[in-house]
Amino acid sequence: MxxxxxxxxxxxxxxxxxxxEREARRFRDTAVTTTHPQxxxxxxxxAGAAPAHSGAGSPFGNNAYGISEGKRLxxxxxxxxCHATAGGGAIGPALSDDKWIYGxxxxxxxxxxxxxxPNGMPSFAAKLPxxxxxxxxxxxxSMSAAVPRDAASGRNxxxxxAKGEARADRIDRRQTGHR
Amino acid sequence: MQSVLAPxxxxxxxxxxxxxxxxxxxxxxxxxxxxxxxAGLHRASRRNxxxxxxxxxxxxxxxxxxxxxxxxxxxxLTAAIATGRAVQSLDGASALPVIVVGxxxxxxxxxxxxxxxxxVRVANELRLxxxxxxxxxxxxxxxxxxxxIPNLHGKVDLIPGRQNVMVLRADRVGEFxxxxxxxxxxxxxxxxxTVTVVEPAAFDAWLVAQREPAREPVDAVARRGRQLVESxxxxxxHTVRGTLAGARIAPDLTHVGSRPTLAxxxxxxxxxxxxxxxxxxxxxxxxxxxxxxxxxxxxRRAVVAYLRGLK
Numbered sequence: 001m002x003x004x005x006x007x008x009x010x011x012x013x014x015x016x017x018x019x020x021e022r023e024a025r026r027f028r029d030t031a032v033t034t035t036h037p038q039x040x041x042x043x044x045x046x047a048g049a050a051p052a053h054s055g056a057g058s059p060f061g062n063n064a065y066g067i068s069e070g071k072r073l074x075x076x077x078x079x080x081x082c083h084a085t086a087g088g089g090a091i092g093p094a095l096s097d098d099k100w101i102y103g104x105x106x107x108x109x110x111x112x113x114x115x116x117x118p119n120g121m122p123s124f125a126a127k128l129p130x131x132x133x134x135x136x137x138x139x140x141x142s143m144s145a146a147v148p149r150d151a152a153s154g155r156n157x158x159x160x161x162a163k164g165e166a167r168a169d170r171i172d173r174r175q176t177g178h179r
Numbered sequence: 180m181q182s183v184l185a186p187x188x189x190x191x192x193x194x195x196x197x198x199x200x201x202x203x204x205x206x207x208x209x210x211x212x213x214x215x216x217x218a219g220l221h222r223a224s225r226r227n228x229x230x231x232x233x234x235x236x237x238x239x240x241x242x243x244x245x246x247x248x249x250x251x252x253x254x255x256l257t258a259a260i261a262t263g264r265a266v267q268s269l270d271g272a273s274a275l276p277v278i279v280v281g282x283x284x285x286x287x288x289x290x291x292x293x294x295x296x297x298x299v300r301v302a303n304e305l306r307l308x309x310x311x312x313x314x315x316x317x318x319x320x321x322x323x324x325x326x327x328i329p330n331l332h333g334k335v336d337l338i339p340g341r342q343n344v345m346v347l348r349a350d351r352v353g354e355f356x357x358x359x360x361x362x363x364x365x366x367x368x369x370x371x372x373t374v375t376v377v378e379p380a381a382f383d384a385w386l387v388a389q390r391e392p393a394r395e396p397v398d399a400v401a402r403r404g405r406q407l408v409e410s411x412x413x414x415x416x417h418t419v420r421g422t423l424a425g426a427r428i429a430p431d432l433t434h435v436g437s438r439p440t441l442a443x444x445x446x447x448x449x450x451x452x453x454x455x456x457x458x459x460x461x462x463x464x465x466x467x468x469x470x471x472x473x474x475x476x477x478x479r480r481a482v483v484a485y486l487r488g489l490k
């Protein structure tokens with residue numbers, strides 16, 4: 001009897017402790033790998049064999065705090081002014097769909113933010129620290145459920161009818177042919 | 180500097196009065212209870228087998244004590260309600276309108292004068308004229324905060340999507356510390372600011388000075404600093420009125436050089452402290468929303484020179 005109680009208590013404590021360090025909040029990320037936007041491919045239409053993707057992924061792609069910070073910055077820096085809240089698109093292209101002119105891979109989104117794009121997307125080079133750009137990238141990925149659902153935001157901070165990104169529809173980009 | 184027992188205004192005086200009443204009554208009750216306990220112990224030790232107290236006397240004693248307890252509690256309740264009414268009694272209709280908005284973890288403060296041209300935005304600093312009623316409208320941009328200026332008023336919460344109003348009057352010149360009194364995240368303890376009560380004439384002069392756009396830099400180093408503020412990460416979040424920096428998600432820096440503290444009451448407003456902050460804000464106040472600016476030593480010195488010159 002005492003043995004069973006003891007085992008139960010130990011199991012509860014161990015399971016509880018396992019949940020403690022779910023993820024690290026990285027406030028001062030100096031270890032983020034620098035992507036050189038010049039070397040990022042935007043299309044597969046290249047002369048000769050296409051160079052392979054780096055496949056490095058977004059440093060905050062699996063980090064709930066990073067994604068929620070990206071969500072905050074998306075509104076704070078007025079990304080929503082052109083791309084609309086939740087990435088519905090307006091003056092600027094939608095970010096929650098599957099048609100991406102300049103690529104949807106994390107480093108391609110990074111390059112688009114840093115370099116700017118024709119017809120309205122300004123360059124944020126020197127204006128945003130690398131860490132914040134990557135947080136924005138992670139949030140933009142979460143709009144089409146390209147990040148794990150347990151990391152994406154479950155709800156919005158404001159009174160909004162839109163559902164959180166954790167419940168966004170996953171887009172299978174392999175089928176659409178766009179990249 | 181921060182004490183409920185050193186009231187500098189009418190409301191705080193009422194609250195302090197209630198505090199003293201509560202202390203006196205509770206102390207008296209404590210002493211009376213101890214006296215009875217002492218008497219009981221003394222009686223028990225004097226006789227080996229004390230004669231049992233008659234039932235009727237016991238009933239009367241217990242009834243009397245219960246009545247006294249209820250009376251005391253009712254008295255305190257009456258005092259508390261009276262204080263609550265007195266604290267709410269100031270009429271805010273013709274008061275100086277101020278808006279305080281809580282953010283993780285700093286205070287946005289706006290003097291919302293009826294004439295839009297006279298409106299002034301500051302941060303982490305509240306200056307009030309002595310003897311004038313002030314109506315503070317409270318709001319929040321993220322989570323629930325609470326404004327507490329112990330020397331002037333009780334606590335009032337700042338709730339997202341809702342406006343609370345605190346009407347107060349400061350009757351004594353001085354500097355009083357205010358702080359957030361509702362846990363609002365990791366840096367809750369580092370969310371304070373200074374309330375400076377000055378004479379009305381000095382207040383008007385200060386308000387006129389705060390209305391001015393930022394001072395032009397005087398030397399080459401400060402000019403370089405201004406150029407950096409306008410062209411790097413600073414301008415994405417901060418405002419320096421009169422320059423290209425006009426974002427509103429971080430404290431307004433137009434007159435940051437004249438503020439009593441930096442980073443919401445965390446650092447003194449000195450060159451060294453600002454340099455330390457700009458080198459690594461996350462080391463001073465971990466988790467705050469300011470990223471590491473990543474300026475070189477020379478650039479950082481230039482920004483410090485420029486910002487500290489913004490009196």
